[in-house]
Amino acid sequence: MASTQDIKRGVVILWKNDPHLVTEFEHIMPGKGSAFVRTKLKNLKTGKVLENTFKVGEKIDVVDLEKRKVQYLYASGDKFAFMDNNTYEQFELGVEVLAGFEKYLKEGLEVVLLFSDGMPITCEFPKKVSYKVTEAEPGVKGDTASGRVTKEVTAENGLKIRAPLFIKEGDTIVVNTETGEYAERASE
Numbered sequence: 634m635a636s637t638q639d640i641k642r643g644v645v646i647l648w649k650n651d652p653h654l655v656t657e658f659e660h661i662m663p664g665k666g667s668a669f670v671r672t673k674l675k676n677l678k679t680g681k682v683l684e685n686t687f688k689v690g691e692k693i694d695v696v697d698l699e700k701r702k703v704q705y706l707y708a709s710g711d712k713f714a715f716m717d718n719n720t721y722e723q724f725e726l727g728v729e730v731l732a733g734f735e736k737y738l739k740e741g742l743e744v745v746l747l748f749s750d751g752m753p754i755t756c757e758f759p760k761k762v763s764y765k766v767t768e769a770e771p772g773v774k775g776d777t778a779s780g781r782v783t784k785e786v787t788a789e790n791g792l793k794i795r796a797p798l799f800i801k802e803g804d805t806i807v808v809n810t811e812t813g814e815y816a817e818r819a820s821e
Contacts, residue, residue: 647694764788772798
């Protein structure tokens with residue numbers, strides 16, 4: 634048995650007999666009264682997201698998950714094919730398991746899948762991913778005078794992102810997958 638101290642983002646707990654992924658949490662210590670933990674939980678069976686508050690010290694069941702490193706292969710409609718790096722087993726996942734990160738997939742990208750009872754339930758994406766820029770309008774010298782300091786570029790996987798004016802076609806950029814924003818130009 635674990636306690637509310639073990640609650641953090643990415644932990645899966647058994648709550649109301651269903652596994653729930655903690656997507657957000659906040660430890661709150663009010664000036665008056667006892668401390669508590671406010672959470673957003675995603676039901677891994679139904680996909681519903683709900684909020685719950687736990688009292689500090691309350692006992693919770695943390696679900697043991699198996700982590701496997703997998704490599705993204707290709708997309709087929711709304712399914713995404715992956716290969717287990719150890720067993721070379723291939724399988725397809727739906728959008729619900731990727732939890733919004735599917736837009737950051739590119740061929741060969743390695744992610745960590747979390748399995749419960751042999752079923753993939755969620756994934757851990759790298760915080761930063763590098764992409765080659767396939768389309769970028771040229772930046773015009775002095776364009777920052779108009780207040781424009783970024784432009785839209787298209788990455789090799791079709792992802793459109795705002796990047797600084799100096800980024801051009803063929804450059805490699807790093808994107809933060811947590812915020813969806815340009816992080817830096819990759820050194821080549």
